[in-house]
Amino acid sequence: MSATRAVAPPARHAAEPVRPGRSVPTVLRHLAFATGAALVVLVLSYQLDSFRNFQLATVAAYLCATAGLTVLTGLCGQLSLGHGALMATGAYTLALVQNAFAERGLTAGGLLILSLAVAVLATVVVGAVVGVAAARLRGPYLAGLTLAVAVVVPALTVTFNGVFNGEQGLSVPMAPAPRALGPYFPYERWQLWTAAVATLLCLVLLANLVRSRYGRAFRAVRDDEVAARLAGIHVARTQVIAFVVSAASAGLGGALLAVLAQSVSPGAFGLTLSLFLLMAVVIGGLGRLAGAVWGAFLLVALPDLTHSLTSLFTLSPAAAQRLEGNLPLAIFGVTLIVVMIAAPGGVQGLLSRLTGTLRVRWRHHRS
Amino acid sequence: MDRFLFLTLDGLSRGAVLAAFALALVLIWRAGRIVNFAQGAMAVAAAYVAYSVTAATGSYWLGFAAALVAGLLLGVVVDVAVMRLVDHRSPLNPVIVALGLVLLIQAVLGMVYGNEYLPARAPFSRTALTVGGTAVLSPYDLFVFGTVGVVGAALVWIFTRTAIGLRMRAAAFAPEVSRLLGVNVGGMLTLGWALASGVGALAGMLVIPTELGLHPHAMDLVFVSAFTAAVVGGLDSPPGAVVGGLGVGLLLSYVSGYAGGDLIPLAVLALLLTVLLLRPGGLFAPVTARRV
Numbered sequence: 303m304s305a306t307r308a309v310a311p312p313a314r315h316a317a318e319p320v321r322p323g324r325s326v327p328t329v330l331r332h333l334a335f336a337t338g339a340a341l342v343v344l345v346l347s348y349q350l351d352s353f354r355n356f357q358l359a360t361v362a363a364y365l366c367a368t369a370g371l372t373v374l375t376g377l378c379g380q381l382s383l384g385h386g387a388l389m390a391t392g393a394y395t396l397a398l399v400q401n402a403f404a405e406r407g408l409t410a411g412g413l414l415i416l417s418l419a420v421a422v423l424a425t426v427v428v429g430a431v432v433g434v435a436a437a438r439l440r441g442p443y444l445a446g447l448t449l450a451v452a453v454v455v456p457a458l459t460v461t462f463n464g465v466f467n468g469e470q471g472l473s474v475p476m477a478p479a480p481r482a483l484g485p486y487f488p489y490e491r492w493q494l495w496t497a498a499v500a501t502l503l504c505l506v507l508l509a510n511l512v513r514s515r516y517g518r519a520f521r522a523v524r525d526d527e528v529a530a531r532l533a534g535i536h537v538a539r540t541q542v543i544a545f546v547v548s549a550a551s552a553g554l555g556g557a558l559l560a561v562l563a564q565s566v567s568p569g570a571f572g573l574t575l576s577l578f579l580l581m582a583v584v585i586g587g588l589g590r591l592a593g594a595v596w597g598a599f600l601l602v603a604l605p606d607l608t609h610s611l612t613s614l615f616t617l618s619p620a621a622a623q624r625l626e627g628n629l630p631l632a633i634f635g636v637t638l639i640v641v642m643i644a645a646p647g648g649v650q651g652l653l654s655r656l657t658g659t660l661r662v663r664w665r666h667h668r669s
Numbered sequence: 670m671d672r673f674l675f676l677t678l679d680g681l682s683r684g685a686v687l688a689a690f691a692l693a694l695v696l697i698w699r700a701g702r703i704v705n706f707a708q709g710a711m712a713v714a715a716a717y718v719a720y721s722v723t724a725a726t727g728s729y730w731l732g733f734a735a736a737l738v739a740g741l742l743l744g745v746v747v748d749v750a751v752m753r754l755v756d757h758r759s760p761l762n763p764v765i766v767a768l769g770l771v772l773l774i775q776a777v778l779g780m781v782y783g784n785e786y787l788p789a790r791a792p793f794s795r796t797a798l799t800v801g802g803t804a805v806l807s808p809y810d811l812f813v814f815g816t817v818g819v820v821g822a823a824l825v826w827i828f829t830r831t832a833i834g835l836r837m838r839a840a841a842f843a844p845e846v847s848r849l850l851g852v853n854v855g856g857m858l859t860l861g862w863a864l865a866s867g868v869g870a871l872a873g874m875l876v877i878p879t880e881l882g883l884h885p886h887a888m889d890l891v892f893v894s895a896f897t898a899a900v901v902g903g904l905d906s907p908p909g910a911v912v913g914g915l916g917v918g919l920l921l922s923y924v925s926g927y928a929g930g931d932l933i934p935l936a937v938l939a940l941l942l943t944v945l946l947l948r949p950g951g952l953f954a955p956v957t958a959r960r961v
Binding site: 379384433438439440441443446447448449453454457458462573574577581584620625627628630631632634636638642645646669 | 698704705706724751754755756757759762763764765766768770771773774775776777783784787803812847852890892893896900904916931932934935937940941942945946949
């Protein structure tokens, strides 16, 4: 309770310019957005083929993680290279819980909600431990610590072979789509629905958080810790909250990935995944949830694009395999560097600058 | 007792390499307030150059020299072509760009050489010599100690005894004043990057034969260990990096000797977490106030 009191009300008026003509409550606006997005996904799930459905579901899973990371890094100014590891925590917890249910003969589809909740809870616990340490650290120290987490967690799955089954990983038993949808309902469409509902819920919560006093406290801490403290914000507590919220989203994202792939293995959650997430967030525009959407799309689309690009050339199978595995990485790396140097606002920053100029022109035009 | 002695010596040899690598991190941190997260990837790239040269000429030492030159050049290129263009106002930006470099370098290495382990040759035998029935150091360990010692001495000499070392320290300590006094501050920073990257390449050449072999990700864990070493010593202190490196090396050797090699990553994480929570400035850092 004291947390809510300590986060300063004064920041409220300072950070939030009063905009005339926007009287719709924030929560309703976000819910309307989410409903709209849900309808679009629903229509798309019938228009697209199974493979595209599955890809879109993967985008949704990544979106949870990138949205969480963009809140942490963009709004609260804490760089985490450990989000791949947090996703692994969520994924492995989900796998263990689903397996435990299956062993006891519990196969009802609704139990998935419970498994997802447990996965998020487990990630929250891990995130809280890292977050408490992180709140005392700045810049490169924090990056170094989270980098260590990213390198270590996949190694743990091999060390504790008995629980996590080493490099092989675990399979995730999943219930089929509900029978009420008919016998020929494509499973990928059901997967997309599941992932989309979870992700939209996560996004609505995050969007409300960003617009709340917590979000303003995040930004105040990012911009100037001393000023934030003077304004009555408990800096360390705010940073821990940001880390925990971000970890919970990453955990949900990881759990959804496990649901989609129906298996988990350490190879999928290495350091590269953490760097991918960071890249997605930076390209989309740090601190913007809309940017996280761009980033998540890119994470799924770019490997696909490079695949079709490499198949244009005639290469020896070995060379083709090398190129296909590494070209997306190279492109991600170059984009990360170029965006950071040339357009630190990312895609969404460029877009909002563009719409900003258009709006100004439009006003000039009218007056 | 024999085993303890062996593990201690092995740990010191491991630690010497980590000390060199941590020293490279400290060099760039002192020169430009950047932790070079791409150091590991850059060192691996230099080691791959050595692999190619050795494969072409059949001489280990030509490859070794090529790795050092490649390291120096890579440092220059990274500073001039990338780091100098980055907006340094937020400390996050150089870190993110360095991570982009990691992705890029590892991907290019994977494309050229493939993502499997290549054998890395050691120039000397790695079987330990026995003194009075006790296994002690291998010739390769002695080579490691000698090389790291020479490099450390050379760095001390450059920074304390030469005019260029004085300029480098001045450029890092007070860039504006140094510029007024005619020091080429940007050039000194580039030189710092070259030196650090060269030392990193050397450390990579020394450590890779003792691990699984040459791989684009071969230095990931080494980087984390060396970063831990640098933090233990305090990022600002070169002697701290050496002590930290030796300490981390000993710890890793004891952990793998007594508890199992699988636990090494966990031990590194635990040490890093402990140091950062108890003494974030490192063991050798002077007490400072954070600038407001």
